[in-house]
Amino acid sequence: MTRQEQLNEAWCKYMGKCSTEIMQALAFALRWCDQHPRWISVEDELPEVGVAVLTITPRGTQRVGYYEDGWWLANYIDLVRMGSITHWMPLPAPPKNG
DSSP: OOHHHHHHHHHHHHHHHHHHHHHHHHHHHHHHHHHSOOOEETTTOOOOTTOOEEEEOTTOOEEEEEEETTEEEETTTEEEEGGGOOEEEEOOOOOTTO
8 A cells, every 4th residue: 555545544534533523513512502592582583483482571581471473472361562572492391201
């Protein structure tokens, strides 16, 4: 085997290892993001209609709410104007044994 072929083989093994490590790091990052949701601005995105999410107002009040046709509802009772909610985030998954 020539020196160039040896270098090519070593490079391919190295890159294969790097690719595996990169894919593992990406999978970890995606799992972390799923487990640690972030606040989403209502200017960037709105939640699905009727899906419970955690909301926050400019004063920092947090409550579970639902988005429906330009209004936020808390427990389907209180209507809150669109401008009253600045951010939202998905609720965490319920416990598996609960």
